Amino acid sequence: xxxxxxxxxxxxxxxxxxxxxxxxxxxxxxxxxxxxxxxxxxxxxxxxxxxxxxxxxxxxxxxxxxxxxxxxxxxxxxxxxxxxxxxxxxxxxxxxxxxxxxxxxxxxxxxxxxxxxxxxxxxxxxxxxxxxxxxxxxxxxxxxxxxxxxxxxxxxxxxxxxxxxxxxxxxxxxxxxxxxxxxxxxxxxxxxxxxxxxxxxxxxxxxxxxxxxxxxxxxxxxxxxxxxxxxxxxxxxxxxxxxxxxxxxxxxxxxxxxxxxxxxxxxxxxxxxxxxxxxxxxxxxxxxxxxxxxxxxxxxxxxxxxxxxxxxxxxxxxxxxxxxxxxxxxxxxxxxxxxxxxxxxxxxxxxxxxxxxxxxxxxxxxxxxxxxxxxxxxxxxxxxxxxxxxxxxxxxxxxxxxxxxxxxxxxxxxxxxxxxxxxxxxxxxxxxxxxxxxxxxxxxxxxxxxxxxxxxxxxxxxxxxxxxxxxxxxxxxxxxxxxxxxxxxxxxxxxxxxxxxxxxxxxxxxxxxxxxxxxxxxxxxxxxxxxxxxxxxxxxxxxxxxxxxxxxxxxxxxxxxxxxxxxxxxxxxxxxxxxxxxxxxxxxxxxxxxxxxxxxxxxxxxxxxxxxxxxxxxxxxxxxxxxxxxxxxxxxxxxxxxxxxxxxxxxxxxxxxxxxxxxxxxxxxxxxxxxxxxxxxxxxxxxxxxxxxxxxxxxxxxxxxxxxxxxxxxxxxxxxxxxxxxxxxxxxxxxxxxxxxxxxxxxxxxxxxxxxxxxxxxxxxxxxxxxxxxxxxxxxxxxxx
Numbered sequence: 001x002x003x004x005x006x007x008x009x010x011x012x013x014x015x016x017x018x019x020x021x022x023x024x025x026x027x028x029x030x031x032x033x034x035x036x037x038x039x040x041x042x043x044x045x046x047x048x049x050x051x052x053x054x055x056x057x058x059x060x061x062x063x064x065x066x067x068x069x070x071x072x073x074x075x076x077x078x079x080x081x082x083x084x085x086x087x088x089x090x091x092x093x094x095x096x097x098x099x100x101x102x103x104x105x106x107x108x109x110x111x112x113x114x115x116x117x118x119x120x121x122x123x124x125x126x127x128x129x130x131x132x133x134x135x136x137x138x139x140x141x142x143x144x145x146x147x148x149x150x151x152x153x154x155x156x157x158x159x160x161x162x163x164x165x166x167x168x169x170x171x172x173x174x175x176x177x178x179x180x181x182x183x184x185x186x187x188x189x190x191x192x193x194x195x196x197x198x199x200x201x202x203x204x205x206x207x208x209x210x211x212x213x214x215x216x217x218x219x220x221x222x223x224x225x226x227x228x229x230x231x232x233x234x235x236x237x238x239x240x241x242x243x244x245x246x247x248x249x250x251x252x253x254x255x256x257x258x259x260x261x262x263x264x265x266x267x268x269x270x271x272x273x274x275x276x277x278x279x280x281x282x283x284x285x286x287x288x289x290x291x292x293x294x295x296x297x298x299x300x301x302x303x304x305x306x307x308x309x310x311x312x313x314x315x316x317x318x319x320x321x322x323x324x325x326x327x328x329x330x331x332x333x334x335x336x337x338x339x340x341x342x343x344x345x346x347x348x349x350x351x352x353x354x355x356x357x358x359x360x361x362x363x364x365x366x367x368x369x370x371x372x373x374x375x376x377x378x379x380x381x382x383x384x385x386x387x388x389x390x391x392x393x394x395x396x397x398x399x400x401x402x403x404x405x406x407x408x409x410x411x412x413x414x415x416x417x418x419x420x421x422x423x424x425x426x427x428x429x430x431x432x433x434x435x436x437x438x439x440x441x442x443x444x445x446x447x448x449x450x451x452x453x454x455x456x457x458x459x460x461x462x463x464x465x466x467x468x469x470x471x472x473x474x475x476x477x478x479x480x481x482x483x484x485x486x487x488x489x490x491x492x493x494x495x496x497x498x499x500x501x502x503x504x505x506x507x508x509x510x511x512x513x514x515x516x517x518x519x520x521x522x523x524x525x526x527x528x529x530x531x532x533x534x535x536x537x538x539x540x541x542x543x544x545x546x547x548x549x550x551x552x553x554x555x556x557x558x559x560x561x562x563x564x565x566x567x568x569x570x571x572x573x574x575x576x577x578x579x580x581x582x583x584x585x586x587x588x589x590x591x592x593x594x595x596x597x598x599x600x601x602x603x604x605x606x607x608x609x610x611x612x613x614x615x616x617x618x619x620x621x622x623x624x625x626x627x628x629x630x631x632x633x634x635x636x637x638x639x640x641x642x643x644x645x646x647x648x649x650x651x652x653x654x655x656x657x658x659x660x661x662x663x664x665x666x667x668x669x670x671x672x673x674x675x676x677x678x679x680x681x682x683x684x685x686x687x688x689x690x691x692x693x694x695x696x697x698x699x700x701x702x703x704x705x706x707x708x709x710x711x712x713x714x715x716x717x718x719x720x721x722x723x724x725x726x727x728x729x730x731x732x733x734x735x736x737x738x739x740x741x742x743x744x745x746x747x748x749x750x751x752x753x754x755x756x757x758x759x760x761x762x763x764x765x766x767x768x769x770x771x772x773x774x775x776x777x778x779x780x781x782x783x784x785x
Contacts, residue, residue, distance in 0.1 A: 092117070094107070097110065098210060099114075099190045103438055113605045128236060130181045131149075153678075155655060156629070160203055172570075174209075189211055193207045195586050197564075205584035225783045237257065241255075252278065252279050259272045264771075302355060305765070306397070323340065382420075393411060396409035437495065459475055507543075556589065587608045591604050610631075611630075612627075637651035638650060644689075649684070652683075654680055673714060675709055676709075707720050710769065726748070747777075756772075758772070
């Protein structure tokens with residue numbers, strides 16, 4: 001068993017008091033009084049996606065070998081809300097990020113790098129899926145990999161090293177449980193960078209991404225509807241409504257969205273449906289109850305990438321600027337030599353004709369908020385989640401330099417997942433030695449049952465590189481794996497204001513994870529080593545400070561820890577694999593600055609992350625001891641409105657991520673970079689608004705992603721790329737549509753230069769590369785009334 005302790009449990013609760021007493025001993029009474037600037041009181045009010053602040057002055061094994069794709073645990077209850085919302089600041093730091101703290105802290109007040117992308121920004125930038133949102137975030141990359149519908153890279157970490165949360169609740173390793181998700185029903189997407197196990201438990205060595213649904217508000221009913229269509233014949237529609245009902249104290253929110261997204265490759269399409277609703281009922285000034293339900297489904301025909309091909313074979317059809325390197329096929333063992341992407345395969349889909357990716361998900365959530373006393377609030381949330389997922393595809397496209405054909409191999413897997421849990425918070429506002437203090441004690445528990453029927457045979461064939469005869473899946477035999485996970489966690493988080501401008505923020509989480517796994521073959525016989533059980537008790541946490549040097553200027557530093565499964569994701573661990581947890585820690589410091597009458601904002605952070613006891617996939621098939629993973633980097637983001645019509649924004653992130661002590665029989669990958677980790681990622685944009693009778697705004701956004709590798713061997717490079725989008729929208733005056741308060745039409749061109757580039761490389765299928773979309777045109781309309 002591997003655990004990590006940053007401080008003894010009692011120490012975290014008492015350190016604040018000890019330090020405060022020492023300071024108070026020499027502090028004049030007047031200064032001590034000035035230090036008393038508490039957090040806003042916890043109000044029992046309708047649950048919102050976040051409280052607004054006052055304005056500031058894939059698995060670690062090959063999918064064929066034993067895999068599945070998705071764990072348990074949870075973290076987060078509904079947050080209290082301040083009724084009046086502040087205007088969004090340029091970098092949106094005046095909102096409370098549920099995934100970053102349970103103390104009700106805004107992004108500005110949190111001693112960590114947190115980014116919140118709002119629904120407003122998602123609509124303005126035309127982000128239709130969460131993957132697109134991630135590509136606009138600081139230092140985050142994403143690829144719409146059908147094996148991992150939400151594959152992310154952040155601060156040098158990917159796959160199950162990043163927790164994916166839904167309203168603060170974790171349902172499993174993101175490379176197994178996450179699905180392509182429409183943004184229409186979301187209020188925000190939160191990115192918490194670096195080890196974050198304090199908030200979301202095992203699996204957050206690289207951070208966490210939280211999807212926050214739109215929730216009720218108190219006030220007049222507001223409705224919204226929007227629509228888009230693009231040149232690939234994709235479309236999406238959404239309707240939402242929310243506000244106060246005729247029943248005193250009863251507020252609601254309802255959203256429904258439907259979309260059909262066509263890919264640029266032949267016969268690729270994803271259809272999505274999302275229906276969500278929530279009721280909040282204020283029974284009294286001190287008690288509120290709430291309930292929420294959401295149903296989501298997606299049905300797709302998938303594209304699994306373009307095969308790496310020898311330049312010598314492609315001849316005049318060889319491309320440059322997409323990939324480079326020399327490669328020996330991991331699948332068939334033939335030497336391809338120098339490789340390229342053949343331009344005749346840009347739109348080719350090698351998947352079988354009867355392929356399908358399907359998922360249905362149902363959420364039920366409910367709870368209460370009760371003010372026990374003026375300084376004591378109890379919140380509790382119970383939840384249930386169910387999912388059915390199926391992959392039925394050809395997933396391998398490996399060029400064979402002997403036959404000059406593309407070898408293919410089928411893969412099938414399904415998931416039946418059930419998760420129930422509860423999260424309860426006790427929030428205590430008090431003072432210690434004269435200093436205001438907020439302590440949140442959280443008790444969470446969950447039980448997860450995961451059943452995974454999977455292929456026991458892997459039919460294969462070979463097709464031509466150009467115009468392949470795609471055929472059908474063929475023979476399928478099935479075996480079954482199961483995983484049952486019990487999870488209990490007790491955590492404490494505290495904020496102590498030592499002066500008006502200086503605060504200590506810390507937390508500690510003690511967690512128990514119990515795993516029970518089994519695996520039966522095609523005849524129903526239990527495989528060797530199964531069933532087995534395993535327990536872990538990781539202790540993780542965070543300690544840091546914030547210092548408001550002047551109003552709007554906040555310096556911060558933190559030390560935080562995380563833990564995750566070292567050799568695979570927790571759903572797929574086998575008895576012969578390493579069963580310890582990794583440990584991860586980060587040192588981070590930075591500054592956040594809001595100034596110029598809230599018209600300008602910038603942030604900077606520098607970090608050093610170390611993850612120990614790492615096991616990684618070698619060439620996509622074999623687990624090797626990678627020893628340590630080191631990640632050091634800086635991030636800078638800024639946004640400004642120098643004059644009313646003009647907005648400018650940009651961000652850049654640099655990361656040096658490397659393996660150390662990565663030695664194995666036959667070689668060493670020490671010093672190599674993990675897959676899909678670019679050294680440089682940058683985004684920039686500008687827009688100008690013309691205040692004509694029909695206001696028009698023109699904008700441009702650009703994105704640069706540096707070189708990356710598709711495997712730990714670092715022999716094939718996904719070349720750096722730069723792409724740009726342009727857009728124009730017009731706001732139609734209310735006089736044209738009297739019943740509509742706001743109406744906007746938008747025209748957008750994505751990838752205006754029609755750049756061909758590699759967006760992602762699946763290290764478990766290293767013979768093929770996922771390509772980015774070519775130039776597309778889009779029309780959209782949005783209405784509010």
